[in-house]
Amino acid sequence: MSSKRHILTAVAWPYANGPRHIGHVSGFGVPSDVFARYQRMSGNNVLMVSGTDEHGTPVLVLADQEGVSARELADRYNRMIAEDLVALGLSYDLFTRTSTGNHYAVVQELFTGLYENDYIFARTTKGAVSPSTGRTLPDRYVEGICPICGYDGARGDQCDNCGNQLDPIDLIEPKSKINGETPEFVDTEHFMLDLPAFAQVLGKYLDSKSGQWRPNVLKFSVNLLNDLQPRAISRDLDWGVPIPLEGWSDEANKRLYVWFDAVIGYLSASIEWAKRTGDPEAWRAWWQSEDAESFYFMGKDNIVFHAEIWPAMLLGYSGRGDRGGTPGALGALNIPTEVVSSEFLTMEGRKFSSSRRVAIYVRDFLERYSADALRYYIVAAGPETQDTDFTWSEFVRRNNDELVAAWGNLVNRSISMAAKNLGAIPEAGELTGEDRRVLADSRAAFDTVGEHLNRSRFKAALQEAMRTVAEANKYISDQAPWALKKTDPKRMETVLHVALQLVSDAKTLLTPFLPASCNKVYAMLGGTGVWSGMPRLEEAVDSIGGEEGSSVYPVITGDYAGNEARWESTPIRPGTPLSRPEPLFAKLDPSVADEELARLEEKAGE
RNA sequence: GGGCCGGUAGCUCAGCAGGUCAGAGCAGGGGACUCAUAAUCCCUGGGUCGCGGGUUCGAGUCCCGCCCGGCCUACCA
16 A cells, blocks of 8 residues: 555635535535545545635625624624534534634735736726725626616626626616615726636646546536636725735725635645644645645535636746746645535425525534434435435435435344344354355455545445445345354354444444444444544634734634544454444434425425 | 536436446335344336437447526636
8 A cells, every 4th residue: 555645635615604504515515524534544644624715795795784794794604604514523624714814814925926926917997886885896786787688687797688798887777786776887906817827737737637537527627728817806895805915905995806815715724724733834745745635625616716716826826827937935836636526406406595595504404313314315315426406305215214224223233133142242153155255345345435435436435335234234134143043153153243343344434424323333342442533613713814913713623633443344352342232323204304395395485 | 698517217316438228226016034223135127318310330328409407607515
């Protein structure tokens, strides 16, 4: 085996304008955690980072509506989201936020590096401004009559009726979507990221990923290269990271645009993590070592930021764009090894929509059902390579038939039988051919499941892992150890030994997907250490937003380095005492599906 | 308008680079067993692979057109 690899697990940053629903965590949350846990079990050095994305107009608009400051709103949802992600068991090394002083400093450093390498330039454009607030209105917040088709209700960026791209200044009778007033159009100067200056290097980069990335991500990204345009990276806003240039930094109403700062979060969070560990340089092993790898997890709407813009930013900062340059103060930085994008989850046939209340929030879900049940459903039936539909009846079915009946019952029946009859893990006597075969198959699954996980094929990986569960159930049924109790007790002990070894292996194979319940199985079989560590919420201190003083905010972190979980078959130890187990999972009454559906309809009808 | 993705058995979905590709799980039907949260195990599936053309000895699998759905096109994953 090769030596330990450094693997950055970069998880998309949830936007802090509300609670996150199960579609969000299907896209970035659960897949990234499965991946990270597997890589740790394989002995690799994983750094898993993310945080809340808090800048930008949507937060500002919502804060205005509620009569609170943007920071107060961000504080509220930052905490709520962090709590939800911990409850789901997502094993971040650091989950932070974009409003920290550290983040501001790193963002400004990247801007400066790009600017000095000549990949950023200023340009004057016309922008819509709200007369009453003096605030710039983003294109999407201006509505009016489409100049092409006459549709009343076209947005400033696009007409939903005829599909044409628009400029807000062309709209007839433009109105602010926020308060209905007529915007003024004024000249405003903005910085642009010169994406065309990366066409060559990005082309080579994407070519080199052929056959590795999911085809949809790659095709999409390659196609983007055909039409690279400079992209604005600043906005007329007072909520965001200030522009670190003379004449701009003290400009109250000019900030870096939210997507520019959000992707830099991967780097700033890595640096923040290193500072917190007491070794401020530790982040470099994941960002600058030539053989370090980075995997980015997100939903399909974010591909452009991760496969095009973020690599361009990193290359430009490192002096590796088409115009060359020199690395900034942090040094040259690695670009993504792989961009893993999920598709979308629909909800009972409808698109998730917070505004229309078509949503199942993570928090509500976990109040009534276990994290592992949700994680199982998301991996087994989630939108890995295409949109999939969440239905409550399918959730109940998967929970009852697969988690409870197949896996939970396997654990229960085998440990119960051994505990009741022997009180401990029995020795194996002489093994039959069938015993050897089933044990060998179980060991072989580590390679097949691991290969799937390495390639981010989570659904296939889980299916293979569950196949070993079915094999174990079949083995027990075929061998019928309960019938051997009187006829051949020694043979019964051997069969139970084999069965428990199969349970132990399956528990290991399922750990990336179902960490909480697998930790329980580990303990049932006599394990005493920490099997696969769970994240925890800590209160952290940082100068928020680069301001004077400090502020306390929650971060997710955890201790995973010393975990017992290894990606291999671990021999069970005969003689280990066993007691009658508690059921691993709760079976759900079929009426749950109807109740939840009614609840959803009720909310949508409000 | 442009781009990307999807439309496969009642349901949810696999089918990577053309020739056991017409599949899996669940539901439904029959049987076995009783250790286990009545769980498990065995047997049982023939669906115009969205529609219409085309290229091939041969196409869910490649090409063209069309229909439907999702996403992106300065940011709800």
